[in-house]
Amino acid sequence: MDPLLIAALSGAVGLAIGVVGMHAFRVSERQRAAGIDVDEPTMPEGATEVLASLGLAYIVVDTVDGVVRANPAAYAFGLVRGHTVVHQEVLGLTARVRSDGVIIDQQLELTRGLQGETTMVVHLRVAPLGDEYILVLADDRTEVSRTEAVRNDFVANVSHELKTPVGAISLLAETIEDAADDPDAVARFSQRLHKEANRLAVLVQDIIELSRVQGKNVVHAGKPVDLNYVIAEAVDRSRLPAESKGIELRVGGKLPRRVHGDSDQLTMAFRNLIDNAVRYSPDNTRVGIGLTSRDGIAQVTITDQGIGIAPENQERIFERFYRVDAARSRQTGGTGLGLSIVKHVITNHGGEVALWSQPGRGSTFTVRLPELEEGLDSLTGLGEDPVDLTAHLNTDDLTEDTQSARRSAGEGGNA
Template sequence: MTFRRKNKLATKLGLLFLISILFLEGILFVVLYFGFLNERTKAETDALLARGNSHRDVLEKHFDSDTREHVALMESEAETEVVITDQENNILVHSNELTSAVQQTIKSSNTIPFEGAIIEGNWMREPIVATGSPIMKNNQVIGYVYMILNTQGIRDVRDHLTSQFLIVSGLALFLTVITIIYLSRFITEPLIHMKEATQKMSLGEHDVFLKEDRNDELGELARAIQSLSDDLLRLKNERSDFLASIAHELRTPLTYLSGYADITKRENLSPKERNTYLSIIKEESENLTALVKDLFDIAKMDQKGFVIEREKIDLCTLIRQVREKVTPAFENKGIYLLISCQKDIHITLDPGRISQVLLNLLDNALHYTKEGNTVLIDTSVNNSTVEVSVIDEGEGIPEKDLPYIFDRLYRVDKSRSRKYGGSGLGLAIAREIIENHGGSISALSHEGKGTTIKIVLPGDD
C-alpha cells in the first residue's frame, strides 16, 4: 500500500515529463522533417535550375552538336543529369542513361517560362526531381535543357533523421524511467515521510524526526513540520506540567478545607479554637476562589475570549484608587506605599484590567517586602509611551529565575510553600493583559535589594 502511494505522485510526474518530452520531440521532428528537408529540396532544385540556366545561356550562343556534346560530357561525371531537346522535346543529347521516369517527365512537361521552372519537385513520391530551361534565339524557342537529380539522397537524409528521432525517443523513454525513480526517491519519498509524520502528530505522537538538510522547498517544509512537531511536543509537556501544577494547587486548599472541616466537628473544641479553624477554612476557600478565577482568565486568554474594554481615563486617579484598596494591608504590615505620578496623564485603556495588574503586582510586593520598607508606584511619560513601575525593597528574585517569572505556574519557591500564597498565574495574566493593550512588562531585580516591575503602555497621540 505504501509503495503504491509512494509512486503515485512519481508516476504522474514521470508521465507528465514523458508527454512533455514527446510533445517537444514531435514539434522538433516536424520542424526538422518538413522544414529541413523542404529547405534541402529547395536548395537542390534551385541549384539544379541555376545549373540548367547556365547551360541554357551557353547553348543560346552556340546551339551546335559540339557544344551540346560538351555540356553532356560535363554532366556525365556529376550527380546530376542533363537532357537537351529541340523545340518539339525530341531528345538531342543526354549525359546519362535515360530512364523511363526521365522520359515521362520530359514528355509531360508543359510550357516552360524563360527563366526556367521546376517540372517535377515531388521528391517523396517520385524517383527524380527535374527542372527545365528553354533555349531562346531571336525570341523563338529552339530547344530545352532539362536537369535531372535522383531523389534517393534526399530520402536517405529523411531516413537518417527518422532513425535519429527513434533513437532520441528511446533515450527519452529511458531517461523518463530514470526520472521516475529519481523523483520517487528525491521528491515523493520525503513527502511520504512528512505525511507519516503528520499522521503520527495527529495521533498525539510528537517524537518525529525529519531530514532538514535540503536547501529547497521540501527542506523548508520538513523544517516547518519538524518545528511544528517540536512545538506540539513542548506544548504537550507544558500542558502536562500545567495540569500537574493545577492539581497540586487545588489539592492544597482542598486538603485544608477537608481537614479543618473535620476538626471543627469535634465536640470538645472551644469557641476560640473553632473560630480559628473556621478562619483558616475561609482563607483557604478565598485562595481556592482566587485560583479558579485566575484559571478562568487563563482559559479566556487561550480561547481569545479575553476582552479589553478601553476608555480614556486619568491614570493617576486610577493608581490612587488602587492604592486606597491595598492601603489597609500595607499599613497592617508596616510597609509604606508611595505614589509618584505626573498630573493629567490621560490614556485610553481598560481600567478594570489595569487595576487587576496593579493589584497583583502590589500583592507580590506586599508579600516579599519586610516591615518598615517602602513600595513605590512611579509613573512617567516618555515620548509616546507611558511607564508605570512598581518598585519594592523586598527579597529580590534570583537571576536564574528572572527570565521565567512571567511563565504560567512558575514560582521562585520550588517547594511551593504556602508562606506567600499565590498560584503562579498572576504575573502570566498580567503579561497577557499588558500585551493585549499593545504594551510590554519586564522585571529587574537584585537579591536582597528589591524588585522593579516596569509596565510600558502606548500613549494617546
C-alpha cells in the first residue's frame, strides 16, 4: 500500500481518537460537577433572627472578607458596596479578630458618600460568628458625638465668659476696699462694679433663655400668635436704650394673619434683633422694622444704619458666643448669645432668619414665618392635628424679598 495513503489514514484515526477522548473527558467533568453539592454560605442557627432584632447595621464576612450577609442599614451607612466592605479600617478589625479571636469594640470616624464627601462616627463591635465568619455590628454615633462636642464647647465658652466678669467684680471689690479713704475712687470703681454685675446678670439670663427655648416643643405647646402685637411689644421693650442713643425705631406695614408659636419666645427673638440693631448703630440714626406678607409667609425685617458685617463673618454670626469684635461687644454689653437664641427660636417655629449686610452700609435681618391658613388662625390650640409649620415656606425668593422689604422698611436706610 502506498506509504502516503497509510500516513493519511493514521492521521485521520488519531484525530478521531483525540476528538472522542476530549468529548469523553468533558462529559466526565460535567458528570462529576453535577455530583458535587456546593453549599451556600450558612450562619449558625438563629443568628439571622437575632441580628434582625438588634436594630443595628450589621455585616457578616467570610474567610476572605467577602460579604455574606448585610442588612439595608449597612448599605445606607455606606459600609458595604455590592459584596465588598468599603472601609479598610473595618477590614483591619476583621483581620485582627480572625487572627486572635478576640472581640473588638472601637469607635471610628469613617468617610461616607460615593466620593467620601461626608463623615460619620460609628461604634463598631467585631466578633467571630461560628467557625468561618466574622460579624461586624455598627451603631451610628454621629449625632451623639456632635451633641457631646457642642455641649463641651458650650460649657467651655460659658466658663470663659463667666470668668471675665466674676474676676473683674472680685478685683473691683478689692480696689474699692483699698480706696476706702478716697470717695471719688470709690464712686468710680463702684460704677464699674455695677457695670460688670449687670453684664454678668445679662449673660446668665441669656443662658437661661437659651436653655428654655431649647427645651420647649413649640409645635405642640404653641397657639396662634399675632406678630403685630409681638413686634409692638419688642419695640416697646427696646425703646429706652434706643432713646438713650437718639435712635428712632420706625415700624411700617401690618401682617394680616397670625402664625403658630409661642408669643413670649417670638417677642424675645425680635427684641434681641432690635436690641442688636440699636447696640451697633451710631447715635441719632434710625432702625426700621418692616412687616410684609406674601404667599402665606409673614416676613419681618430689621434694618439698621450701623457698621455692617464683613462677608467672612456673616456665616458664623448665629453661632453661640461668636462675636465679630469681642472688644466692641464688651463695650456694648453683648454676650454673643442673642443671635443664637434668635436662630433657635425661629427654627423651632418652622421659619428662617437670614442676614444681608455690607461694611459701612448697615445690616438687615429678615425673619420669615409660615402664616396660619384661613380658618385656622382663630384656633386656640392645635389639638391632635398640628399644623405643618414648614408646608408653605419657600426659600427660592428670599433674596428678592429681603431687598424689597429692606427698601420699604428702611425708608432712607442704607440698602
